[in-house]
Ligand SMILES: Nc1ncnc2c1ncn2[C@@H]1O[C@H](COP(=O)(O)OP(=O)(O)OP(=O)(O)O)[C@@H](O)[C@H]1O
């Protein structure tokens with residue numbers, strides 16, 4: 001007898017439907033799984049056989065063929081264990097249950113317990129979208145899926161518990177849908193009020209956060225660059241439900257949720273500079289999202305920027321521009337989102353003291369040139385704001401005056417973001433850094449004075465086409481912080497200052 005159970009596989013961060021077809025027929029006892037299974041799926045046979053026996057059934061001594069359709073997409077992971085087991089139980093008439101409009105996912109232990117798997121959130125959303133009424137998922141994965149409505153989600157711990165429910169012996173309640181609450185309070189124990197002085201750097205960071213722009217900080221050791229960067233999450237707006245779902249999907253697929261529920265705070269990732277290009281951008285034999293995708297909707301902080309391998313840095317060029325990264329593999333390719341705010345920090349030279357007011361730089365001109373050239377021009381061009389973070393003066397660091405707190409800065413950032421959100425309704429973008437050339441023309445309206453200033457400085461500053469759009473986008477954000485719809489000369493002049501590539505003059 002042939003039976004069909006609905007389950008799901010993962011490609012990129014989205015799920016696709018997999019029909020698990022099981023045929024149990026007479027013949028020499030055999031158990032085959034076809035339909036492009038990977039090693040974990042092939043090993044499913046042993047787990048299913050043991051779990052089957054340990055759940056109180058006699059494994060059929062028949063010819064069993066399991067087909068995972070569609071057969072042309074590679075199936076990965078152990079999530080097909082449960083649907084295969086249910087398929088065999090039904091096809092061998094060991095149980096009689098109606099599985100139409102139901103879907104099953106979960107890895108099995110040899111004892112018949114149901115173990116958590118990656119990508120459950122995407123699977124539950126896909127199930128709801130194709131009209132599945134009930135989905136059975138591992139108990140430990142419930143936290144990530146319980147905000148999804150429109151489908152009955154049953155968290156299950158063991159095969160025995162599931163079968164008792166399906167047969168009506170001891171029915172379970174489906175999980176209650178939770179309401180998403182965006183967290184307006186930030187859970188951080190660090191604050192901008194701890195950073196003394198550095199007013200210009202803080203202003204630039206506020207602009208970067210208000211528009212979601214990339215930023216590079218250059219300065220001597222100990223001036224507070226890492227300190228400033230680490231406090232960025234404290235002034236970013238809360239995640240919307242859409243963003244929270246996207247982030248959670250990525251973490252779920254990458255297997256980084258550890259049973260915690262929906263991600264409610266913007267990610268902040270700061271990989272070490274020894275990170276490989278694959279770990280940074282994603283990929284590998286069984287592709288997984290890299291740091292750039294794990295930072296989606298949040299911040300990717302690259303401290304000691306020139307120490308990263310140029311291969312790793314350059315591999316970020318396309319994803320930074322497109323907001324997504326496509327990783328090629330033997331059969332097809334997968335795409336992960338990567339709409340991030342990139343924050344980089346570096347010293348101006350190897351010894352760190354180039355341009356320092358009191359300490360002498362010990363680097364030779366060649367060393368200085370070599371250090372600066374580690375970051376390619378195209379990469380620098382992608383970073384919207386470049387700022388100097390000079391050594392902090394004694395008067396400032398020893399001052400008793402309380403610096404502005406994160407909460408105060410955050411209020412202004414939120415107001416600017418709200419303006420952008422309302423302005424871009426229906427355009428598919430949410431913030432100034434996402435503006436496309438067509439949208440820049442429509443929304444970055446400058447007055448005559450501002451246009452003149454831009455024209456005068458375009459050649460003087462050797463701006464690229466990208467540089468020109470970036471200046472307009474930053475000026476748009478500055479205007480939003482000032483609650484102005486029109487971009488005036490003052491906003492353009494401030495924006496131009498952030499494209500001056502710092503006093504150290506790295507070449508583009
Ligand atoms: N502006 C500041 N206000 C208060 N403390 C500061 C400031 N700048 C530096 N510090 C102190 O110095 C320490 C080092 O700062 P931080 O790590 O941010 O420097 P950095 O600029 O990243 O240096 P490096 O280039 O060596 O990485 C901080 O932990 C803090 O205690």
Ligand SMILES: [Mg+2]
Pocket residue numbers: 225226227303304345
């Ligand atoms: Mg540092």
